[in-house]
Amino acid sequence: MKNKLIALVGSPNSGKTSLFNALTGSHQKVGNYPGVTVEKKIGEFEGHDIVDLPGLYSFDTRTLDERISKRVVLGKSKNLPAPDLLVVVVDATNLKRSLYLARELKELGRPMIIALNLFDLALKRGLELDLSYLADFFNCPVVPTSSVAKGGVDGLKKSISREIEKDAGISEIDDKSWLKNLRDLGFIQKAFGDIDRILAKSTKKNISPDSFTERLDRVVLHPLWGSVLMLTTLVLMFELVFEWAGPLTEMIEDSFSWLAVQVNGIIPEESLWNSFVNDGILAGIGGVLVFLPQIILLFFVIMVFEDFGYLGRMAFLLDHFFRRLGLPGKSVVPLLSSHACAVPGMMAARTIENENDRLATMLVAPLTTCSARIPVYTLLIAAFIPAQKVFGPIGLQALVMLSLYMLGIISSFIMAFILKKTILTGTPSRLLMELPGYKTPRLSYVLRGLWIRTKLFLQKVGKVIVVLTIIVWALISFPRQENGVPDLENSYAARVGKTLSPIFKPLGFDWKLTTALIPSFGAREIVVASLATVLAVEGEEDDEGFETKLATRVKTEYSLATILSLIIWFVFAPQCLSTFAILKKESDSWGWTVFMGLYTTGLAYFGSLIVYQIFS
Amino acid sequence: MTLFDLSKGQMGKILIKSIDILEENLVLRLSQMGFIPGEVVELCTTSPLVKGSILVSVRGARIALAKSEALHIHVELIS
Numbered sequence: 001m002k003n004k005l006i007a008l009v010g011s012p013n014s015g016k017t018s019l020f021n022a023l024t025g026s027h028q029k030v031g032n033y034p035g036v037t038v039e040k041k042i043g044e045f046e047g048h049d050i051v052d053l054p055g056l057y058s059f060d061t062r063t064l065d066e067r068i069s070k071r072v073v074l075g076k077s078k079n080l081p082a083p084d085l086l087v088v089v090v091d092a093t094n095l096k097r098s099l100y101l102a103r104e105l106k107e108l109g110r111p112m113i114i115a116l117n118l119f120d121l122a123l124k125r126g127l128e129l130d131l132s133y134l135a136d137f138f139n140c141p142v143v144p145t146s147s148v149a150k151g152g153v154d155g156l157k158k159s160i161s162r163e164i165e166k167d168a169g170i171s172e173i174d175d176k177s178w179l180k181n182l183r184d185l186g187f188i189q190k191a192f193g194d195i196d197r198i199l200a201k202s203t204k205k206n207i208s209p210d211s212f213t214e215r216l217d218r219v220v221l222h223p224l225w226g227s228v229l230m231l232t233t234l235v236l237m238f239e240l241v242f243e244w245a246g247p248l249t250e251m252i253e254d255s256f257s258w259l260a261v262q263v264n265g266i267i268p269e270e271s272l273w274n275s276f277v278n279d280g281i282l283a284g285i286g287g288v289l290v291f292l293p294q295i296i297l298l299f300f301v302i303m304v305f306e307d308f309g310y311l312g313r314m315a316f317l318l319d320h321f322f323r324r325l326g327l328p329g330k331s332v333v334p335l336l337s338s339h340a341c342a343v344p345g346m347m348a349a350r351t352i353e354n355e356n357d358r359l360a361t362m363l364v365a366p367l368t369t370c371s372a373r374i375p376v377y378t379l380l381i382a383a384f385i386p387a388q389k390v391f392g393p394i395g396l397q398a399l400v401m402l403s404l405y406m407l408g409i410i411s412s413f414i415m416a417f418i419l420k421k422t423i424l425t426g427t428p429s430r431l432l433m434e435l436p437g438y439k440t441p442r443l444s445y446v447l448r449g450l451w452i453r454t455k456l457f458l459q460k461v462g463k464v465i466v467v468l469t470i471i472v473w474a475l476i477s478f479p480r481q482e483n484g485v486p487d488l489e490n491s492y493a494a495r496v497g498k499t500l501s502p503i504f505k506p507l508g509f510d511w512k513l514t515t516a517l518i519p520s521f522g523a524r525e526i527v528v529a530s531l532a533t534v535l536a537v538e539g540e541e542d543d544e545g546f547e548t549k550l551a552t553r554v555k556t557e558y559s560l561a562t563i564l565s566l567i568i569w570f571v572f573a574p575q576c577l578s579t580f581a582i583l584k585k586e587s588d589s590w591g592w593t594v595f596m597g598l599y600t601t602g603l604a605y606f607g608s609l610i611v612y613q614i615f616s
Numbered sequence: 617m618t619l620f621d622l623s624k625g626q627m628g629k630i631l632i633k634s635i636d637i638l639e640e641n642l643v644l645r646l647s648q649m650g651f652i653p654g655e656v657v658e659l660c661t662t663s664p665l666v667k668g669s670i671l672v673s674v675r676g677a678r679i680a681l682a683k684s685e686a687l688h689i690h691v692e693l694i695s
Contacts, residue, residue, distance in 0.1 A: 058648045094676040097650060188647040223664040316680045320668030431669050431682040
């Protein structure tokens with residue numbers, strides 16, 4: 001028997017992916033479609049391949065993800081054959097809308113099954129339906145499904161096994177005229193008319209309205225209280241994420257200092273290898289893992305919001321404000337995610353249809369304060385801002401940290417405004433989007449999304465950080481003196497720093513600071529370690545009191561003006577190499593990638609210059 | 617009257633009459649979302665501070681759209 005291909009298609013909120021998980025269990029592999037970073041999810045079902053396609057409302061497609069679904073369905077994807085069977089997943093709680101996709105596919109005349117998903121929910125809300133009319137009209141099996149209820153996919157499984165055995169043979173399809181027809185207003189009106197007619201015939205009892213969503217939206221989308229609620233939610237979100245991430249980050253730091261001690265027991269401390277393992281490899285890996293708690297927690301909250309249905313509502317609430325800046329409300333998701341890590345944040349911009357809006361969003365995303373900048377800010381704040389309380393319990397240091405966050409957000413807004421007014425002109429994408437009913441967030445969905453984003457961070461960012469830490473270590477450690485002791489003053493890194501130092505002098509940076517800045521082009525977070533190295537602070541990075549020692553050292557060495565200038569540098573300076581790599585991939589343009597490097601460097605340089613000149 | 621002129625809690629049934637937008641893609645997109653003549657619409661809420669965008673319910677879905685589009689969707693009130 002030939003191994004066949006089943007494709008799962010459906011609208012974004014039809015619960016298609018949970019159905020896919022229920023059908024395939026753990027037999028899944030996740031890859032990418034050629035040339036793009038859209039996830040390709042393939043699972044196994046009774047010896048056949050089953051692919052979960054990106055969600056779409058119509059095959060008259062607009063976004064990158066939607067086009068991929070269209071290409072696969074039409075057998076035009078480079079590395080997938082034409083599917084032998086289509087499973088159209090529709091939302092049973094809103095058939096009037098969701099059957100439209102099935103109606104489009106009916107014209108294509110390919111073997112298909114309609115899965116009325118979330119059927120248990122629809123039943124609970126009183127829907128009574130005679131499926132036979134639907135099956136007659138669409139001329140294909142119509143199966144109620146539920147990915148939550150026990151045995152909720154049994155019917156679909158049986159139906160798939162039956163249909164896949166039928167050797168209908170794939171007839172040549174005239175996809176050009178099919179697609180053209182989808183863009184015919186007459187067809188659209190007729191399609192909805194058909195759906196209304198069939199539903200009128202088959203519905204014995206209408207579904208009751210989603211009163212929960214209606215009632216909740218009255219508060220969440222209230223012109224005044226909705227905004228208050230949103231701001232409170234965002235502040236609480238960041239507050240909780242940092243509160244919870246703290247102990248976890250410490251645990252990771254502790255285990256790495258434990259590891260370093262173990263290494264000292266095996267390799268003599270004075271040897272080059274000890275330094276390589278501890279300051280190169282372990283520092284690199286530790287540098288990556290330290291961010292995981294924050295990133296995971298922040299993405300966890302964002303995923304919960306998304307599944308609950310709040311993210312779309314935030315886009316609605318902010319749309320008008322964003323529009324003034326020239327961005328669509330949908331930019332809120334990429335910009336919010338960028339506070340964890342800009343790499344998945346920039347990828348989240350994919351839902352933005354207008355190319356100029358998507359580019360503008362991606363270009364300004366690195367200005368928001370990603371979690372990698374926190375250690376640098378913390379160090380510099382600890383060095384120069386007195387730990388006194390201002391408004392009651394709020395400390396001055398916390399206030400400065402908050403202002404740096406605001407500076408990141410505001411500058412990304414201003415930059416977006418400038419970009420949209422100058423080079424990326426055009427009206428922002430239409431708001432036009434469906435706000436799905438609220439759902440209880442599903443743990444499996446949230447965890448899966450979390451895993452995908454974390455993996456992305458580890459793969460794209462992690463590798464770069466580890467490699468760069470090792471390179472930086474080498475630059476700092478070589479050439480060695482004749483007796484084998486590293487000689488920082490004459491190291492390769494210092495030579496570069498000294499050469500560049502005239503350029504950075506007006507910003508108040510001496511050659512040591514300049515040297516410490518070099519690795520920051522690779523990954524921001526290495527700076528703390530390299531600062532310690534160039535200032536020759538004794539002790540391991542993970543030692544207790546290390547940060548305090550380093551902070552004191554910075555304080556004695558540099559003036560307030562220099563520190564402020566350095567902070568401003570870090571707000572704007574080009575982010576880690578990974579952001580450039582992902583921009584290159586997502587924009588498919590070297591031009592924009594170089595542009596991002598130039599404009600962030602420019603902002604950082606002149607920002608620092610102004611600050612230093614004012615305060616010195 | 618346009619979709620944008622609707623006020624919350626308006627009595628009676630509101631039907632879509634016509635869409636006067638020149639951009640073909642946008643008309644198609646609105647139509648695919650269910651904004652076609654004869655459909656019933658209902659205003660759910662408006663955006664905060666300034667009425668810049670609205671949320672309407674059409675064909676059982678809640679759809680957010682901006683003023684720029686809403687101004688071009690003509691509706692009629694059937695009491």
